[in-house]
Amino acid sequence: MGQHHAQLVRLSTYLLIAVSISACNSNSNSSTRFNEKASDTTSTSVHQQITKLGEELFFDESLSRDGTQACATCHNPDHAFIDGRINETSLSQSTPSSVSSGQDFAALGDRNTPTASYAAFIPDFHFDSSDGLFKGGQFLDGREKNLHDQAGQPFLNPVEMQTLKTAVVTKAKEKYGNTLRELYGEAVFETVDRAYNAVTFSIAEFEKTEEFSPFDSKFDRVLKGEDSFTKQEALGLSLFKAENKGNCAACHTVPTLASTKQNSTFTDFSYDNLGVPRNDLVRDLNGKDYEFVDNGLFQNPLVNDTKLKGAFRVSTLRNIAVTAPYMHNGVFKDLKTVVHFYNTRDVDGALNPETWDPWRTAEVDATKNTEELGDLKLSDAEEDALVAFMKTLTDSRYEDLIPD
Ligand code: HEC
Numbered sequence: 001m002g003q004h005h006a007q008l009v010r011l012s013t014y015l016l017i018a019v020s021i022s023a024c025n026s027n028s029n030s031s032t033r034f035n036e037k038a039s040d041t042t043s044t045s046v047h048q049q050i051t052k053l054g055e056e057l058f059f060d061e062s063l064s065r066d067g068t069q070a071c072a073t074c075h076n077p078d079h080a081f082i083d084g085r086i087n088e089t090s091l092s093q094s095t096p097s098s099v100s101s102g103q104d105f106a107a108l109g110d111r112n113t114p115t116a117s118y119a120a121f122i123p124d125f126h127f128d129s130s131d132g133l134f135k136g137g138q139f140l141d142g143r144e145k146n147l148h149d150q151a152g153q154p155f156l157n158p159v160e161m162q163t164l165k166t167a168v169v170t171k172a173k174e175k176y177g178n179t180l181r182e183l184y185g186e187a188v189f190e191t192v193d194r195a196y197n198a199v200t201f202s203i204a205e206f207e208k209t210e211e212f213s214p215f216d217s218k219f220d221r222v223l224k225g226e227d228s229f230t231k232q233e234a235l236g237l238s239l240f241k242a243e244n245k246g247n248c249a250a251c252h253t254v255p256t257l258a259s260t261k262q263n264s265t266f267t268d269f270s271y272d273n274l275g276v277p278r279n280d281l282v283r284d285l286n287g288k289d290y291e292f293v294d295n296g297l298f299q300n301p302l303v304n305d306t307k308l309k310g311a312f313r314v315s316t317l318r319n320i321a322v323t324a325p326y327m328h329n330g331v332f333k334d335l336k337t338v339v340h341f342y343n344t345r346d347v348d349g350a351l352n353p354e355t356w357d358p359w360r361t362a363e364v365d366a367t368k369n370t371e372e373l374g375d376l377k378l379s380d381a382e383e384d385a386l387v388a389f390m391k392t393l394t395d396s397r398y399e400d401l402i403p404d
């Protein structure tokens with residue numbers, strides 16, 4: 001399917017959903033009309049108004065309980081859609097928090113806030129029977145099927161925006177009532193769920209816009225022949241792909257000029273347990289005791305295979321150089337540490353360069369991957385080359401945030 005065609009199909013899907021949410025005032029052929037002429041000016045402008053509303057909602061702090069926090073607080077567009085704030089869980093004076101603070105500035109989560117950039121390309125949560133793997137889904141354990149379902153959660157989360165559906169709907173009705181009625185029909189406020197759905201649908205549509213996924217990094221420019229890699233970056237890419245070296249591409253799929261945007265975010269969307277250690281600093285501060293274990297994918301209600309304990313979705317590597325700290329719990333602050341972890345996790349005497357202690361035991365040790373990482377035998381220069389290559393995955397607007 002050509003890229004352009006795929007986009008049209010996606011647009012008509014948005015509109016069909018939008019129309020079915022607003023089903024009440026749409027006459028029976030309007031959905032057919034949207035479906036057939038998704039690219040005509042009427043439907044494009046409806047879609048543009050939905051994303052515009054979604055943008056306002058994404059930045060609106062007043063929707064949190066005390067009016068202190070928006071989606072953008074933790075997914076800041078000036079910082080590659082992560083939470084750039086420093087707090088007591090930060091691993092240095094200049095490293096963004098390992099876990100975000102909630103809207104009361106007190107509650108702390110247990111997972112590092114991932115980027116919302118390129119999240120639109122994560123497929124719906126599913127079991128791929130061809131390779132026997134769970135794939136996709138939003139959140140690091142895939143527990144919400146897609147962006148629309150995901151957007152309903154942060155408002156209600158007791159360590160995030162700490163509010164209620166009714167409160168979100170009341171505030172949205174006050175500020176955006178007319179727009180919501182125009183876009184979703186007069187009946188949009190008939191039930192709280194219906195209005196809440198329109199709010200979260202609009203946010204999800206905004207998250208699908210190019211602002212989140214520009215595909216304009218140096219890597220993309222090189223792919224299109226508009227730029228070229230330094231020697232070190234080129235070495236990094238070859239190590240990234242080589243099965244007997246980094247073998248990173250086994251999970252972090254490398255895009256080609258031919259791969260559609262769908263396959264261009266450096267992940268195959270599957271799940272793995274890398275044997276990441278517990279983040280003790282976070283657990284000391286967030287009220288979870290040391291008995292608590294984050295089992296990742298295994299906590300997803302659709303998953304009951306105990307071999308999947310401790311598995312997390314393979315991360316996108318787009319913007320990775322500017323989205324420290326790393327791993328699902330933000331336990332490492334430098335990209336080079338991550339590479340050194342892959343390289344030496346299982347090597348006797350190897351040290352974590354951030355603490356100068358030996359690598360600590362995995363939080364979920366029994367199921368960790370021992371085949372694809374742990375003793376890669378990469379030299380220091382090869383580790384540096386992998387880091388240099390990953391820096392080229394930064395969207396152009398964030399290039400000035402890349403650390404030396
Ligand atoms: C207090 C900080 C915070 C706020 C506010 C917040 N998020 Fe998040 N977001 C997170 C964390 C933490 C996760 C990962 C949680 C997990 O995996 O359990 C996440 C995950 C996500 C993801 C999934 C990304 C992925 O790779 O799976 C998306 C998309 C997202 N948030 C969008 C939003 C939207 C939309 C809002 C506003 C309605 C919002 N977030 C508000 C912290 C926040």
Ligand code: HEC
Pocket residue numbers: 240246247248249250251252271272273274276312313314315316320323325326327328329335338339342369372373386
């Ligand atoms: C077996 C699959 C697999 C292989 C091979 C692999 N990764 Fe990963 N990678 C993952 C998974 C899964 C995560 C998320 C793990 C977590 O948070 O617990 C991840 C996370 C990362 C992160 C941190 C992402 C973030 O946002 O915090 C970086 C950086 C990374 N990988 C780079 C690499 C590099 C470089 C290589 C090769 C040396 C590599 N990976 C090889 C599966 C893999």
